[in-house]
Amino acid sequence: MKTLSLVVAVFSSTVFLTGCNQANSSSNSDAAEVVAIPVEAALARPGEISSSYHTNTTLEARAETDVISKSSGIVQQVLVEEGDYVKAGQLLAVLENERQRFMLAKEQAELSRLESELQRMAEMYQRKLISTDVYEKLRWQHDAIKASVDLAELSVRETEIRAPIAGVVSRRYVKVGQLISQMAPQSLFHLVANSELEAVVHIPEQQLAQAKAGQAAILRFAGMQPVQANISRISPVVDAQSGTVRTTLIIDNQKGELRPGMFAQVELKFDVKTDALLVPKRAIITIDNLHSVFVVDSEDNVSRKVVHLGYSSDNTVEILDGITTGEQVVVAGQGALKDQSLVKVVTIREF
Numbered sequence: 001m002k003t004l005s006l007v008v009a010v011f012s013s014t015v016f017l018t019g020c021n022q023a024n025s026s027s028n029s030d031a032a033e034v035v036a037i038p039v040e041a042a043l044a045r046p047g048e049i050s051s052s053y054h055t056n057t058t059l060e061a062r063a064e065t066d067v068i069s070k071s072s073g074i075v076q077q078v079l080v081e082e083g084d085y086v087k088a089g090q091l092l093a094v095l096e097n098e099r100q101r102f103m104l105a106k107e108q109a110e111l112s113r114l115e116s117e118l119q120r121m122a123e124m125y126q127r128k129l130i131s132t133d134v135y136e137k138l139r140w141q142h143d144a145i146k147a148s149v150d151l152a153e154l155s156v157r158e159t160e161i162r163a164p165i166a167g168v169v170s171r172r173y174v175k176v177g178q179l180i181s182q183m184a185p186q187s188l189f190h191l192v193a194n195s196e197l198e199a200v201v202h203i204p205e206q207q208l209a210q211a212k213a214g215q216a217a218i219l220r221f222a223g224m225q226p227v228q229a230n231i232s233r234i235s236p237v238v239d240a241q242s243g244t245v246r247t248t249l250i251i252d253n254q255k256g257e258l259r260p261g262m263f264a265q266v267e268l269k270f271d272v273k274t275d276a277l278l279v280p281k282r283a284i285i286t287i288d289n290l291h292s293v294f295v296v297d298s299e300d301n302v303s304r305k306v307v308h309l310g311y312s313s314d315n316t317v318e319i320l321d322g323i324t325t326g327e328q329v330v331v332a333g334q335g336a337l338k339d340q341s342l343v344k345v346v347t348i349r350e351f
Contacts, residue, residue, distance in 0.1 A: 036344035039333035041296055042351055044325055047278045049318050051271040051311045053207050057199040061260040063165055066187035069180045071095055071158040082172050086163045092189055093174055097159035104152035111149050114142045167193035197251045197258055201266055202244035210270035217249050219264040276318040280351045283329040294330040294337050302341050
């Protein structure tokens with residue numbers, strides 16, 4: 001009788017413990033099913049994106065020159081200073097030219113004498129009072145003296161130092177009283193034409209088919225608004241060592257805000273799509289050259305979808321196929337996800 005009672009007690013205890021364990025297991029399973037992974041998402045939307053190439057460059061003056069003297073002499077006047085804008089042909093400095101003016105006056109006096117004599121001889125020649133030989137020699141003398149006057153006038157003009165191009169005086173080397181030698185490699189001024197600047201970039205040969213003269217480029221400078229530029233010319237030769245093509249940009253600088261030597265970040269825009277399907281770049285998961293995104297459905301479950309990419313920019317990328325406009329893609333928290341994971345979207349990010 002005691003043995004039977006013990007068996008019944010043990011059996012009851014086993015049933016009770018099994019029921020408790022099943023209840024606890026069921027409770028834990030229910031709790032695990034309702035755990036949602038917090039993520040951030042963004043809505044795939046249409047927008048504008050361009051095919052572009054980014055590089056760096058330094059601005060250069062499109063035209064610059066050193067001004068030298070064609071005459072020898074002592075500097076009498078300096079009429080411009082560094083930073084002054086000058087027009088082509090504007091007077092910059094004057095050398096002492098007293099000797100040249102005296103020589104000009106002498107030649108002009110001789111020319112005047114010969115002109116009077118030639119006029120008199122011409123009347124006599126018409127009346128056949130002198131021979132043709134005498135008359136022709138006098139004409140030759142007249143022409144020679146006229147050429148001497150022209151040379152003397154040139155000598156006077158060359159004592160006036162004038163700007164060969166329009167631009168800004170970037171350096172003034174000359175001083176009043178300084179002796180200048182004729183045609184010496186001694187620069188008096190350095191002029192920079194900065195109304196238009198240029199910048200040279202080297203684009204990869206893979207981008208050569210997309211690059212064309214006239215295409216737009218954006219230049220960005222530290223502490224300044226972006227500046228528009230255009231491709232002016234493209235070299236017909238690919239550099240065999242670097243595999244790049246020399247490309248020249250032209251920048252309008254009529255306002256004078258830019259300076260030669262400034263450093264710029266360049267964005268060359270080859271093509272623009274105004275209605276591309278865009279998602280944030282950080283939504284893309286790349287494994288073995290295969291691109292995919294996690295898409296959140298109406299029941300807050302995610303599915304991994306393979307996508308094909310088009311153009312990309314700094315923060316966005318074009319989706320060619322795989323998802324549609326308005327779908328939610330996960331942009332943060334993808335590391336803990338797998339297909340059909342339950343998620344909780346805590347933020348919809350704008351981009």
